[in-house]
Amino acid sequence: MENFVFQNETRIVFGKGTERQTGSEARKIGRRVxxxxxxxxxxRTGLYDRVVSSxxxxxxxxIELSGVVPNPRLSLVKEGIELCRKHGIEAILAVGGxxxxxxxxxxxAGVHYEGDVWDFxxxxxxxxxxxxxxxxxxxxxxxxxxxxxxxxxxxxGLLKRALNTxxxxxxxxxxxPELTYTLPxxxxxxxxxxxxxxIMERYFTNTRNVELTDRLCEATLRTIINNSAKVFNDPExxxxxxxxxxxxxxxxxxxLNTGRVGDWASHQIExxxxxxxxxxxxxxxxxxxxxxxxxxxxxxxxxFAQFASRVWGKEINPFDMEDxxxxxxxxxxxxxxxxxxxxxxxxxxxxxxxxxxxxxxATLDGPLGNFVKLGKKExxxxxxxxx
Amino acid sequence: MENFVFQNETRIVFGKGTERQTGSEARKIGRRVxxxxxxxxxxRTGLYDRVVSSxxxxxxxxIELSGVVPNPRLSLVKEGIELCRKHGIEAILAVGGxxxxxxxxxxxAGVHYEGDVWDFxxxxxxxxxxxxxxxxxxxxxxxxxxxxxxxxxxxxGLLKRALNTxxxxxxxxxxxPELTYTLPxxxxxxxxxxxxxxIMERYFTNTRNVELTDRLCEATLRTIINNSAKVFNDPExxxxxxxxxxxxxxxxxxxLNTGRVGDWASHQIExxxxxxxxxxxxxxxxxxxxxxxxxxxxxxxxxFAQFASRVWGKEINPFDMEDxxxxxxxxxxxxxxxxxxxxxxxxxxxxxxxxxxxxxxATLDGPLGNFVKLGKKExxxxxxxxx
Numbered sequence: 001m002e003n004f005v006f007q008n009e010t011r012i013v014f015g016k017g018t019e020r021q022t023g024s025e026a027r028k029i030g031r032r033v034x035x036x037x038x039x040x041x042x043x044r045t046g047l048y049d050r051v052v053s054s055x056x057x058x059x060x061x062x063i064e065l066s067g068v069v070p071n072p073r074l075s076l077v078k079e080g081i082e083l084c085r086k087h088g089i090e091a092i093l094a095v096g097g098x099x100x101x102x103x104x105x106x107x108x109a110g111v112h113y114e115g116d117v118w119d120f121x122x123x124x125x126x127x128x129x130x131x132x133x134x135x136x137x138x139x140x141x142x143x144x145x146x147x148x149x150x151x152x153x154x155x156x157g158l159l160k161r162a163l164n165t166x167x168x169x170x171x172x173x174x175x176x177p178e179l180t181y182t183l184p185x186x187x188x189x190x191x192x193x194x195x196x197x198x199i200m201e202r203y204f205t206n207t208r209n210v211e212l213t214d215r216l217c218e219a220t221l222r223t224i225i226n227n228s229a230k231v232f233n234d235p236e237x238x239x240x241x242x243x244x245x246x247x248x249x250x251x252x253x254x255x256l257n258t259g260r261v262g263d264w265a266s267h268q269i270e271x272x273x274x275x276x277x278x279x280x281x282x283x284x285x286x287x288x289x290x291x292x293x294x295x296x297x298x299x300x301x302x303x304f305a306q307f308a309s310r311v312w313g314k315e316i317n318p319f320d321m322e323d324x325x326x327x328x329x330x331x332x333x334x335x336x337x338x339x340x341x342x343x344x345x346x347x348x349x350x351x352x353x354x355x356x357x358x359x360x361x362a363t364l365d366g367p368l369g370n371f372v373k374l375g376k377k378e379x380x381x382x383x384x385x386x387x
Numbered sequence: 388m389e390n391f392v393f394q395n396e397t398r399i400v401f402g403k404g405t406e407r408q409t410g411s412e413a414r415k416i417g418r419r420v421x422x423x424x425x426x427x428x429x430x431r432t433g434l435y436d437r438v439v440s441s442x443x444x445x446x447x448x449x450i451e452l453s454g455v456v457p458n459p460r461l462s463l464v465k466e467g468i469e470l471c472r473k474h475g476i477e478a479i480l481a482v483g484g485x486x487x488x489x490x491x492x493x494x495x496a497g498v499h500y501e502g503d504v505w506d507f508x509x510x511x512x513x514x515x516x517x518x519x520x521x522x523x524x525x526x527x528x529x530x531x532x533x534x535x536x537x538x539x540x541x542x543x544g545l546l547k548r549a550l551n552t553x554x555x556x557x558x559x560x561x562x563x564p565e566l567t568y569t570l571p572x573x574x575x576x577x578x579x580x581x582x583x584x585x586i587m588e589r590y591f592t593n594t595r596n597v598e599l600t601d602r603l604c605e606a607t608l609r610t611i612i613n614n615s616a617k618v619f620n621d622p623e624x625x626x627x628x629x630x631x632x633x634x635x636x637x638x639x640x641x642x643l644n645t646g647r648v649g650d651w652a653s654h655q656i657e658x659x660x661x662x663x664x665x666x667x668x669x670x671x672x673x674x675x676x677x678x679x680x681x682x683x684x685x686x687x688x689x690x691f692a693q694f695a696s697r698v699w700g701k702e703i704n705p706f707d708m709e710d711x712x713x714x715x716x717x718x719x720x721x722x723x724x725x726x727x728x729x730x731x732x733x734x735x736x737x738x739x740x741x742x743x744x745x746x747x748x749a750t751l752d753g754p755l756g757n758f759v760k761l762g763k764k765e766x767x768x769x770x771x772x773x774x
Contacts, residue, residue, distance in 0.1 A: 001402075001626060001629045001630070001633075002402065003401060003402025003404075003405065004399075004401050004402060005398065005399065005400050005401070006399040006401065007396065007397070007398040007399065008395070008396075009394065009395075009396035011392065012392065012394065012645075013392050014390060014393065014646065015388075015389065015390025015391060015646075016390060017390075208626075209626035209629070209630070211610050211630050212606070212607065212610040212633055212634055215607070215609060215610055216603060216607070218606065219602035219603050219605065219606040220603070222602060223598050223599040223602055239595075239596035242388045242646070243388070243596070243598055243599050246388075246599055246645065246646070255637075255642075258399075258633065259402075259629070
């Protein structure tokens with residue numbers, strides 16, 4: 001186990017009807033709030049009205065900035081920063097999924113900074129402070145509600161870059177599983193792939209002696225798998241929705257990688273996919289991850305056999321660990337298919353004529369991954385395996 | 388799953404040599420510190436010197452208060468409060484195990500309070516603020532390093548009472564598994580029973596649909612069990628010590644009871660045992676818990692069968708769940724025995740002539756437990772089963 005520092009101060013307010021506490025939670029972080037959201041689904045579902053009435057009940061003044069799109073854009077972030085400065089905003093309330101939260105974090109970091117907020121995403125500067133951010137979560141997937149990360153896309157050149165810093169970690173996150181009843185099945189499935197990927201990126205590590213975090217990862221994966229079928233059978237199964245929602249936060253709140261080094265190559269390969277093609281992040285991960293697994297499996301067959309056994313319930317064949325390992329990867333692939341996700345590029349309508357370009361772009365800053373280091377050739381091979 | 392709020396802001400600094408960061412961590416919470424510790428084992432091991440030199444390197448002024456004993460005493464707490472007031476202390480650094488930390492928390496809560504600090508432990512008042520507390524942990528057991536609890540004993544009448552409030556949660560906790568190499572085997576074993584008990588108190592619940600937290604509990608228990616044998620074989624097995632230390636914190640940091648209601652009768656029954664007899668809390672729990680389990684098992688045989696299967700690897704016998712359930716309880720009992728703990732009152736040299744008195748005292752404020760409500764008669768029966 002490696003040395004580590006772990007601290008996560010996000011206050012989680014979880015359960016039925018909890019969005020009615022938005023005002024009382026928000027009041028602790030600011031009296032003048034920017035209400036930030038997406039393209040209006042929160043108005044259709046009535047969530048907007050409940051949040052606004054809770055803010056008003058708590059005497060909070062707010063202005064609104066809507067229009068966040070998946071792969072949130074730098075231009076809207078800049079608009080938000082200007083709004084916050086003009087109106088003396090003290091805190092930002094993100095109502096939505098990972099894109100809205102990431103956009104809110106970017107605005108929060110930018111308000112106090114004299115330069116271009118994009119500097120943070122290019123690694124040219126580090127924010128020393130940020131406006132406090134609060135969250136009402138509507139999509140369990142990205143884990144941004146209690147993470148230190150934000151991913152923003154600059155329209156010019158379609159550059160997708162990440163900022164990771166504790167100053168942007170949300171102060172509170174309201175998680176009501178009922179709010180996820182109305183998610184379309186495909187979006188639910190993409191969220192499931194995203195949260196599983198967050199765990200698997202951490203699970204496949206070269207760090208030895210990480211039994212507790214291994215088992216916590218396996219526990220969370222099994223729970224996600226077991227409850228997935230239930231939400232597709234009955235989208236209003238509160239308990240299954242609740243398991244998925246809490247699992248999605250735990251998957252990415254930092255606990256599961258204490259003392260270990262994760263891989264993260266699949267995430268970066270996927271960013272190239274969704275950078276070029278209009279594909280949801282979770283769907284891209286469902287395509288990339290099984291191919292990556294088959295490609296790197298020989299690096300640590302025992303770990304893949306453990307994954308097959310403890311996550312998928314496969315019996316370990318001590319005379320053929322590779323066979324056990326492959327069963328685990330097959331199970332993952334079949335699972336993704338079963339919830340309606342593509343597991344090949346062709347299934348997502350993605351041709352194979354720009355694989356070289358994606359492999360090139362993915363490795364511009366050097367090889368990817370920690371479990372196995374992958375250069376351009378290796379990434380190309382993985383994408384070809386995923387054809 | 389029940390609605391819940393979860394927040395734990397303790398900064399965990401984990402790993403080899405981390406006590407050398409004591410000064411830099413402490414400086415964030417105060418420049419004038421009360422260094423609080425026990426009966427001098429930290430001087431014998433050299434930890435005291437390393438901590439003091441780290442404090443000096445960071446320019447921290449400190450005064451000392453040593454002498455904390457197991458089942459920490461109110462009189463020393465009051466002495467600490469006076470010292471803090473007299474010297475304008477800004478923060479308290481606890482170097483030790485649960486008793487030292489609990490004592491530090493009591494002092495921290497008392498400094499700002501004009502009345503008697505015991506009021507907090509009798510429920511007559513609630514602290515609205517406390518001095519910040521930092522921890523260098525030497526015994527993985529109580530989980531006090533990131534919990535909201537403090538248990539103090541008032542000498543007059545040997546009253547043992549608890550305070551639970553977020554204002555006393557430590558700001559940071561330094562966890563170096565190397566510091567636990569010198570723990571005597573019996574103390575290691577008592578710590579193992581204590582951390583397992585913290586999980587089992589939460590595990591046996593009437594709340595339905597708590598799959599994720601069930602599995603996280605099971606994952607933590609299995610890790611503790613698997614690594615226990617290793618530390619008895621080799622007290623300087625860093626990796627096994629590290630798994631136990633991190634597990635002990637997770638067992639009691641609040642995560643494992645999100646959305647569920649724990650039981651806690653066994654803890655309260657044990658408090659009566661250690662209140663009268665000079666027995667370590669962990670040893671008392673090893674006696675009480677298996678008896679409690681056998682007594683309440685019929686209340687939810689399936690849950691005990693799940694415990695047997697997922698924690699102890701027993702095959703579930705669908706035709707005789709009770710048999711499976713009993714195998715789990717037997718396994719726990721055998722495990723406690725195997726690490727040198729008593730599992731019967733007689734093994735701890737405790738006679739059966741004050742069982743009535745203990746059952747009486749335990750239920751003075753009403754029945755115990757949430758999984759099964761236990762009155763005086765039931766507690767007496769449990770203690771008789773543990774003879």
